[in-house]
Amino acid sequence: xxxxxxxxxxxxxxxxxxxxxxxxxxxxxxxxxxxxxxxxxxxxxxxxxxxxxxxxxxxxxxxxxxxxxxxxxxxxxxxxxxxxxxxxxxxxxxxxxxxxxxxxxxxxxxxxxxxxxxxxxxxxxxxxxxxxxxxxxxxxxxxxxxxxxxxxxxxxxxxxxxxxxxxxxxxxxxxxxxxxxxxxxxxxxxxxxxxxxxxxxxxxxxxxxxxxxxxxxxxxxxxxxxxxxxxxxxxxxxxxxxxxxxxxxxxxxxxxxxxxxxxxxxxxxxxxxxxxxxxxxxxxxxxxxxxxxxxxxxxxxxxxxxxxxxxxxxxxxxxxxxxxxxxxxxxxxxxxxxxxxxxxxxxxxxxxxxxxxxxx
Amino acid sequence: xxxxxxxxxxxxxxxxxxxxxxxxxxxxxxxxxxxxxxxxxxxxxxxxxxxxxxxxxxxxxxxxxxxxxxxxxxxxxxxxxxxxxxxxxxxxxxxxxxxxxxxxxxxxxxxxxxxxxxxxxxxxxxxxxxxxxxxxxxxxxxxxxxxxxxxxxxxxxxxxxxxxxxxxxxxxxxxxxxxxxxxxxxxxxxxxxxxxxxxxxxxxxxxxxxxxx
Numbered sequence: 206x207x208x209x210x211x212x213x214x215x216x217x218x219x220x221x222x223x224x225x226x227x228x229x230x231x232x233x234x235x236x237x238x239x240x241x242x243x244x245x246x247x248x249x250x251x252x253x254x255x256x257x258x259x260x261x262x263x264x265x266x267x268x269x270x271x272x273x274x275x276x277x278x279x280x281x282x283x284x285x286x287x288x289x290x291x292x293x294x295x296x297x298x299x300x301x302x303x304x305x306x307x308x309x310x311x312x313x314x315x316x317x318x319x320x321x322x323x324x325x326x327x328x329x330x331x332x333x334x335x336x337x338x339x340x341x342x343x344x345x346x347x348x349x350x351x352x353x354x355x356x357x358x359x360x361x362x363x364x365x366x367x368x369x370x371x372x373x374x375x376x377x378x379x380x381x382x383x384x385x386x387x388x389x390x391x392x393x394x395x396x397x398x399x400x401x402x403x404x405x406x407x408x409x410x411x412x413x414x415x416x417x418x419x420x421x422x423x424x425x426x427x428x429x430x431x432x433x434x435x436x437x438x439x440x441x442x443x444x445x446x447x448x449x450x451x452x453x454x455x456x457x458x459x460x461x462x463x464x465x466x467x468x469x470x471x472x473x474x475x476x477x478x479x480x481x482x483x484x485x486x487x488x489x490x491x492x493x494x495x496x497x498x499x500x501x502x503x504x505x506x507x508x509x510x511x512x513x514x515x516x517x518x519x520x521x522x523x524x525x526x527x528x529x530x531x532x533x534x535x536x537x538x539x540x541x542x543x544x545x546x547x548x549x550x551x552x553x554x555x556x557x558x559x560x561x562x563x564x565x
Numbered sequence: 566x567x568x569x570x571x572x573x574x575x576x577x578x579x580x581x582x583x584x585x586x587x588x589x590x591x592x593x594x595x596x597x598x599x600x601x602x603x604x605x606x607x608x609x610x611x612x613x614x615x616x617x618x619x620x621x622x623x624x625x626x627x628x629x630x631x632x633x634x635x636x637x638x639x640x641x642x643x644x645x646x647x648x649x650x651x652x653x654x655x656x657x658x659x660x661x662x663x664x665x666x667x668x669x670x671x672x673x674x675x676x677x678x679x680x681x682x683x684x685x686x687x688x689x690x691x692x693x694x695x696x697x698x699x700x701x702x703x704x705x706x707x708x709x710x711x712x713x714x715x716x717x718x719x720x721x722x723x724x725x726x727x728x729x730x731x732x733x734x735x736x737x738x739x740x741x742x743x744x745x746x747x748x749x750x751x752x753x754x755x756x757x758x759x760x761x762x763x764x765x766x767x768x769x770x771x772x773x774x775x776x777x778x
């Protein structure tokens with residue numbers, strides 16, 4: 206049994222690449238999310254007493270307690286906290302930047318535009334500026350506040366899980382194609398727009414942080430990793446179709462700008478972003494990288510990933526997520542990568558589609 | 566004469582030089598070089614782009630820009646093209662199948678095909694089988710492109726091909742399917758005529774088929 210303090214200390218060490226064992230959450234998906242196989246939950250009772258100390262085994266008297274200090278132990282999943290956060294499928298950032306979300310019931314998704322963009326083809330000529338939609342921003346802040354008021358007794362509260370970054374928002378505004386055309390032909394206007402969008406991202410992230418209660422003197426990100434300071438997460442899905450050169454020229458500076466605005470930032474990447482991993486981990490202020498290990502053909506095989514991940518984890522803590530991994534594959538990751546800075550959050554393949562299993 | 570400018574067109578195209586390729590093409594026309602010759606030089610540049618893409622020296626961003634250059638040059642060359650030349654005048658209808666909202670691959674194919682001179686009708690994303698059938702009836706294309714990124718939506722491709730059969734249109738159109746969850750065998754099972762591993766190959770397959778006619 207570990208208590209919450211053990212867990213936060215483990216997380217504190219993880220950010221510094223100093224944890225002596227990896228952060229693990231390995232679950233059986235069949236009964237998702239109710240059957241967690243991870244046995245090493247932080248289940249120890251943690252009761253904060255009036256004087257700020259933790260209750261120990263023995264009798265409990267009313268005068269030892271204070272209403273403002275009594276909290277239940279927050280739920281965890283493996284070595285990670287289980288955060289409550291605003292519904293992540295809403296494309297909040299695109300909506301806040303003026304792109305009306307589109308629902309696709311069959312696609313099980315809500316989309317921030319449909320690839321074509323909402324700005325005119327020659328946006329770069331017209332000096333267009335993204336306008337912040339206050340209604341969407343207020344809704345996000347109010348929803349975050351609601352999560353805090355309603356759930357913070359049993360859960361940690363985090364920012365919404367999908368905070369899209371400047372390139373994704375730009376794609377929603379001007380269309381995917383025009384992001385590339387902009388980088389090639391209207392570099393200055395593209396840079397200016399990306400920086401403006403990064404400023405909006407930072408503003409929205411800070412607005413959420415203001416209503417999220419601090420937990421143990423820090424905050425928890427959407428993966429459930431605590432940090433002794435402000436956290437945030439952004440993603441640049443659109444970077445998947447950009448060359449590494451263009452990433453360094455246009456996207457890395459704005460990802461860095463976001464990383465500079467918070468204490469512990471994490472960028473979420475997909476397997477198809479493997480071409481940018483070195484550039485991403487070169488961002489000095491970036492706290493960590495999360496990689497979704499989608500299986501081939503969406504990205505490299507696990508064996509091809511290992512040297513890339515080894516390079517990355519030397520520089521930044523890594524969160525590895527996968528839909529399914531076999532026991533053998535989990536062993537391979539744990540054997541090949543050092544525990545320092547490693548967080549593995551995956552499901553074991555006991556049933557389901559064999560398609561999603563990696564071919565080593 | 567004019568070899569130097571044709572070589573420059575091929576080189577600038579291969580290097581994804583937007584302004585430089587266009588200015589070389591303009592120079593070639595000014596020198597009296599035939600539009601068909603210019604197109605051949607561009608095709609040479611595109612061949613190098615394909616090689617670099619396969620060697621992972623180029624990425625999707627370079628394919629998108631190659632398509633953009635080709636589109637621009639096509640507009641310039643149109644009035645000069647010899648009708649008997651190698652110019653392609655086929656119609657293509659393309660879309661992402663129902664339930665899938667991903668369109669990068671599809672959009673690159675469109676960009677490349679438009680640059681090659683195809684008349685492309687883009688049905689967008691989340692397109693139902695019925696809408697594909699309707700478009701084939703209305704546009705009468707020689708090629709129908711079906712795109713998907715999600716494995717869960719791939720069966721929609723099969724449903725669309727079935728719907729074409731039911732409407733009696735299957736024989737009128739060549740169906741090409743593309744998307745990461747697919748492979749050659751899966752494409753055959755779905756009843757497609759062709760499978761494209763990526764956007765580049767998709768455009769090349771359609772081009773090669775169109776030139777067979």
